[in-house]
Amino acid sequence: MAPTFLITGAGRGIGLSFVKALLTRDNTAFIFAGVRNIATATELQTIAKADNRVVMFPLDLDDEGSIQSAARVVASRTPSLSVLINNAGFAPEKTTPAASVPSGDFLQAFRTNTLGPILLTQALLPLLEKSGGLVVNVSSLLGSIQVNPGRQVAYAVSKAGLNMATTIFQKQNKDKNVTFVAAHPGTVATDMRPDLRQPGAMPHITAEESAQGILQNIVFSGNVAALGGRFITWDGKDMPW
Numbered sequence: 001m002a003p004t005f006l007i008t009g010a011g012r013g014i015g016l017s018f019v020k021a022l023l024t025r026d027n028t029a030f031i032f033a034g035v036r037n038i039a040t041a042t043e044l045q046t047i048a049k050a051d052n053r054v055v056m057f058p059l060d061l062d063d064e065g066s067i068q069s070a071a072r073v074v075a076s077r078t079p080s081l082s083v084l085i086n087n088a089g090f091a092p093e094k095t096t097p098a099a100s101v102p103s104g105d106f107l108q109a110f111r112t113n114t115l116g117p118i119l120l121t122q123a124l125l126p127l128l129e130k131s132g133g134l135v136v137n138v139s140s141l142l143g144s145i146q147v148n149p150g151r152q153v154a155y156a157v158s159k160a161g162l163n164m165a166t167t168i169f170q171k172q173n174k175d176k177n178v179t180f181v182a183a184h185p186g187t188v189a190t191d192m193r194p195d196l197r198q199p200g201a202m203p204h205i206t207a208e209e210s211a212q213g214i215l216q217n218i219v220f221s222g223n224v225a226a227l228g229g230r231f232i233t234w235d236g237k238d239m240p241w
């Protein structure tokens, strides 16, 4: 059966690039493209109008009802899901010292970056089991205890939590033939990193390069099972936890 994909945060940034890259593959059956606000995701709307393999649907990871509705939309269109890419994410604080980050930033980051992907994975697990599916949790090098240079505590804690969830889901679902991978997408020039669009910015990649890299080195690596429970960079290297 041709593979089916679900991308969260598909309206812009790396998420939109995943959709575009998957559409270049002939055997893609459906791409379920989750966006918080369909009306403002105009580029994705144009893509979906031109190609009926793209199914846009509303998804707010901060809202459990929205997550359950999303799972019902997917189940109504396909008996199984091949790949879930938990891409959507939010970085509340950029430079505030850890000593001053307010509780609301921690709660928001946890809800969007950790709990949302976990609840969505729970809701879609029955469909993923039917295809021997793959879950890619888009994390960050800032979620690595060894690599984070001491930045963005709320965001970093939420991504470290997502990393932990990745390994636990992997350990508990081995028999069900579903694979879970945490991915670092690189340093990517998107709305999340406006600094990278300034002259003299640090080395970085485009959203297209990031999405293509994750697809090539993880999703279509040809050896997905060997990546289970690992933290892999967009260019296919192991990231220390």
Ligand SMILES: NC(=O)c1ccc[n+]([C@@H]2O[C@H](COP(=O)([O-])OP(=O)(O)OC[C@H]3O[C@@H](n4cnc5c(N)ncnc54)[C@H](OP(=O)(O)O)[C@@H]3O)[C@@H](O)[C@H]2O)c1
Pocket (backbone or CB within 6 Å): 008, 009, 010, 011, 012, 013, 014, 015, 035, 036, 037, 059, 060, 061, 062, 086, 087, 088, 089, 090, 091, 112, 138, 139, 140, 141, 184, 185, 186, 187, 188, 189, 190, 191, 192, 193
């Ligand atoms: N850019 C980097 O250098 C970098 C580095 C490491 C990790 N990452 C990770 O890569 C992923 C993609 O980031 P990006 O750079 O493409 O960022 P982006 O351009 O800021 O896009 C973030 C996406 O997440 C969606 N989103 C945010 N909160 C959401 C929620 N509550 N429910 C559903 N969707 C939500 C946004 O939707 P709206 O359009 O509705 O806001 C948007 O589509 C994130 O998980 C991020 O943490 C990025």
